[in-house]
Amino acid sequence: MAASSNEKKTQLQNMEEEDAGMEAREMESDEEEQDGMGAENSDDEEDDSSEDEKENEAEIQRLEEQLSINAFDYNCHVDLIKLLKQEGELVRLRKARQKMSELFPLTEEIWLEWLKDEIRLTEEEPNREKVYELFEKAVKDYLCPEIWLEYAQYSIGGMGSPGGMDKVRSIFERAVTAVGLHMTKGQTVWEAFREFENAILSTLQPPPGRIPSREEQELLKIQLERIHTLFRRQLAVPLMDMEATYAEYEEWSEHGVADTVISQYKKALQQLAKCKSFEEPLIIAEPPKLAEYQSVIDFELKEGDPARIQIIYERTLAENCLVPDMWAKYTTYLDRQLKFKDLVLSSHERAVRNCPWTMGLWKSYVLALERHGADHPTVSDVFEKALNAGFIQATDYVEIWQAFLDYLRRRVDFSKESSKELEELRGAFSRSLDYMKQDVEERFGESGDPSCIIMQIWARIEALHCKNIQKARELWDSIMTKGNAKYANMWLEYYNLERSYGDPVHCRKALHRAVQCTTDYPEHVSEVLLTFERVEGSLEDWDVAVQKTETRLNRINEQRAKVAVKEANLARQEEGKVDQRQRAKADKKTQKKGQKGTRAVEKRKAEQHDYHDEWNDDSAPKRHRGNGDHASEEYMETETGRFGRNAPPGYKPAQHGNKRAQQGSAAAQTQNDEKPELRNDNSSVFISNLAYTLEEPEAKLRSLLETCGPIKQVRPVFGTKGTFKGYGYVQFESTASVSEALKLDRQEVEGRPMFVSPCVDKNKNPDFKVFKYQISLEKQKLFISGLPFSCTKEQLEEICKSHGTIKEIRLVTYRSGKPKGLAYVEFADEAQASQAVLKMDGMDIGDNKICVAISNPPRRNMMDKPGSNRPDIMPRQVFGSRGRGRTQLSLLPRSLHRQSEPVSKVNNGTAAEQVPSTANAAGETKPLSNSDFAKMLLSK
Incomplete structure (x- = not known):
């Protein structure tokens, strides 16, 4: 039995071993299959990754x-x-x-990514200094609590090195100074500082049961005081959730909170309550939050705490770094209030790095450098960077040159006849003129300094400080050769220079040249010359001056008279063209009336024929018969109302009547509807520029505007023939719907822009204009010309959106909807628009090269309007600046116009009877009497 049991055991063991071997073989085979499949997949993945790598490398x-x-x-x-x-x-x-x-300057996200990568790459001790240098660059760009916190935490890792503890504390102190007043994020930096000090405190605590030594007790006391001080400092600053900090301090402090700390804490709470009304809208607002930030800035400026004003400006610029106006406000505040050199200059440098295209920031930077005693190479270097910044206006280069030349002039000691600074100033003036001529004019196609302001300043410096009047005269000769000789104010400026630093001979010479060359105000310079000779001239000089001024003024008056005659002839020609057009139009109307009369007769005959057929039908009532064989002369009333003095009793017009009568009725009804009925203008809009071929215009207009609100009435306007005239009226049930409807203005409807305008009675509002002509510089809007006619709004948006946030795009079209190749693109702010100008101007779109500029519509010519103070050389006609309008045609009989002709018209060989003169001895015109008109008309 024992042997048999042992055999069974060995059999079982063998079976188990065989099963295990089979399982192992199966697992090996599965692994081989998986390895084979994995190898195939890995090959595919390697091919895909290699292709991606090639594409990325090419990009x-x-x-x-x-x-x-x-x-x-x-x-x-x-x-x-x-x-x-x-x-x-x-x-x-x-x-x-x-x-x-x-x-x-790099954003917070880019800096944090870079810093974390560098920290991972430089984990060795010798390379920590490179990371410290990188952190120092990062904290200078923008106010970022997260970067300061990362900086402090990284420094804790080097605490074991010599002086490491002091370095950590120094960085924490700088952090709370920089961002500790940040109302929403400053608390994290304070808490990190306290956690660090608490960690140090735990290392100083003696083990349980051991009495600390005297030195250890002193160190513990110092460390505890550090933590107490941090709590007190933090509780004196208004920060979000500061109640929790106070509760933590109460729990941590063994002896309770001091009365002075409680007093400071309550003051901070009161300040927090004031700020919350501004901070809470700021938290929930969407970027860029400029309006909300401006409210906080205004509040802090009234409070007057410089540190809090600085922190709110820094917070604003961290989110709105491309807004030049905000940088200008901040740097102006620092220049006038704080005046700390390092803070002021660093802020100016950051301003021009963020908005290099803004000339005003560079100009302020140059002045700040001079104000704080920067060395000359530094100022010159900043000025050279400004010239390469890419300003968007030619006048910007003139202003930055003026600022730099003013700086150079203030460096010169003019008590010395010659000096290095004076030569440098003259060299800079000469270089500025070359720069204006070569660089600015080539780039902008116009002179940035048409009045030669820089040359005028140079001439005055030479005359006043250098006593070199000859150089000043040479400069003024050059100024006059640049197209300024025709302006009286330029000659008077030169005369004043000679009057102050020259001699009477050159004064007289300048005024004589002014009289000969001036074309805008010759009378004025003539008067100045005569006044000069009254004071200083001899009789001979006076006679020469009088003769010269009289000759010049006579010539000017002759020129003016010639121009006036030419304008009068042009006006008469235009009047003749208008009369000719009116006669042609009248002939066309007469011809159309004749055609309409013929058609009306034919139409009336056809209607009478249809009427007889219908009346003689068996199903229709019979006409009344007279005693004779012919029908009586009574007429039947029809739909059109054309016939019908006595309709048969009980007669109703047939609904199926002839089509001519129905069309005539519809046309008549439409023509009656063309006169606007009494409506509520406040709840109505006027729709125009629709296609005449628009099918079912009432239903179409209703479908287009039903999204704006409930519609009370839609009234398209039709012509006399029943054709749609392309416009109509839509009346809503609510006035609130009108503003929504106006947003649909210029929406495309069947290839044409639909015009939507307020429904205003122009008789009561004569000055009303639907389109308000913009005449101011629109810094956030671009004007683009040269676009292909095939360019769509979507294509233009795709091109522009990479340069900023687009608010609106408007393609300019003709009334028919055909594009003009022009467009307006409005960005979220002027900084984005300025960047887009620099990057898009000269871009090729298809076969076209586009031109991009800041939208700056030309001002309307207000000088030609009545009541303006323009000193016209030629007298304006009464017709206005654009000639005689259609509404200004004379309504007097033509015979009255002929009275002004020198020779009376001859009819049939005899002169027509002259109308008696209507002017009295005083030259006043008397009104014509009825007998005068009778004579005039009978003479025809």
């Missing part, structure tokens, strides 16, 4: 080439950094980030 090379052409393409830098990070190109990634940081 990286393209971006690098684009940056070599235009290094200031911000979006291109961002795309390149993303691709390099994705590909793991760490060395190239670092270079790309460094290059971008040299040109632009």
Whole structure:
């Protein structure tokens, strides 16, 4: 039995071993199959990844080439950094980030990514200094609590090195100074600082049961005081959720909270309550939050705490770094109030790095550098950077040159006859003139300094400070040769210079030249010359001056008279053209009336024929018969109302009547409807510029405007023939619907822009205009010309959206809907629009090269309007600045017009009878009497 049991055991063991072997073999085979499949999948994945790598590398090379052409393409830098990070190109990634940081301030997200990558790459101790340098660059760009917190936490890792503890505390102190007043995020930095000090305190605590030594007790006391101080400092600052901090301090402090701390805490709570009404809208608002930030800034300016004003400006600029006006306000405040050199200059530098296209920021920067005693190479370097910043107006370059030349002039000691600074000033003046001529005029196609302001300043400096009147005269000769000799004010400026620093001979010479050359105000310069000779001239000089001024003024008056005659002839020609057009129009009307009369007779005959057929039908009532064989002369009343003195009793017009009568009725009804009925203008809109071929216009208008609100009435306007005239009226039930309907203005309807305008009675509002002509510079809006006619709104939006947030795009079209190749693109702010001008101007779209500029509509010529103070050389006609209008035609008989002719018209060989003169001896015109009109008409 024992042997048999042992055999069974061995059999069982063998079976188990066989099963295990089979399982092992099956698992091996499965693994081999999986390995084979995995190898195939890995091959496919390697092929896909290699293709992606090739595509990414090609894109990286393209971006690098684009940056070599235009290094200031911000979006291109961002795309390149993303691709390099994705590909793991760490060395190239670092270079790309460094290059971008040299040109632009980096956002908080870009800095944090870069810092974390560098921290992982430089975990060794000797490389920590490079990371510290990178953090120092990061905290200078924008006010970012997260970067300061990361900086402090990274410094804790180097606490073991010599001086590491002091370095950590120094960084924390700088952090709470920079962002500790940040109402919503400052609390995290304070808490991190206290946690660090609490960690240090735990290391100083002696083990349980051991009495600390005297030195240890002193260290504990110092550390506890540090933590107490941090609590007191934090509780004195109004921060969100500061109640929790106070509760934590009460729990932590063994001896309770001091009365002074409680007093400061209550004051901070009161300040927090004031600020909450401004901070809460700021938290829930959508970026860029400019209006909300401006409210907080205004509040803090009234409060007058410089530190809090600085922190709110920094918070605003962290989210609105491309708003030049905000940088200008901030730097102006620092220049006038705080006046701390490092803070002021760093803020100016950040301003021009963020908005380099804004000349005013560069100008303020140059002045700030001079104000705080910066050395000359630094100021010159900043000025050279400003010249390469890419301003969008030619006049910007004139202003920045003026600022730099003013700086150079203030460096010169004019008590010395010659100096290095004076030569540098003269060299800068000469260079500025060359720069205006070569660079500015070539780029903008116009002179940025048409009045030669820079040359005028140079001439005055030479005359006043250098006593070099000859150089000043040479400069003024050059000014006059640049097209300024025809202006009286330029000659008077030169005369005043000679009067102050020259001699009477050159004064007289300047005034004589002014009389000969001036075309705008010759009378004025003539009067100045005569006044000068009254005071200083001899009789001979006086006679020469009188003769010269009289000759010049006579010539001017002759020119004016010739021009007046020419204008009068043009006006008469225009009047003749108008009369000719009126006669042609009258002939056409007469011809149409004749045709209409013929058609009306034919139509009346046809209607009478239909009437007889219908009346003689068996189903219709019989006409009344007279005693004779013919029908009586009584007429039947029909739909059109054309016939019908005595309709048969009980007669109703047939609904199926002839089509001519129905059409005539519809046309008559439509013509009656063309006169606007009494309606509520406040709840109505006027729709126009629709296609005449629009089918079912009433239903179409209702479907287009039903989204704006409940519609009370839709009234399209039809012509006399029943055809739609392309416009109509829509009356809503509520006035609130009108504003929604006006938003549909210029919406395309069957290929034409539909015009939607308020329904206003122009008899009561004669000055009403639907289109308000914009005449001011629209800094956030671009004017684009040269677009292909095939360019759509969607295509233009796709091109422009990479340069900023687009609010509105409007393609300019003719009334028929055909494009003009022009467009207006409105961005969210002027900074984005300015960037778009720099990047899009000269861009090729299809076969067209577009021109892009800031929208700056030309001002209307107000000088030609009645009542203006323009000193016209030629007298204006009474017709207005654009000639005689159609509404200004004379309604007097033509015979009356002929009275003004020198020779009376001859009819049939005899002169027509002259109408007696209507002017009395005093030259006043008497009204014509009835007998005068009778004579005039009978003579015809």
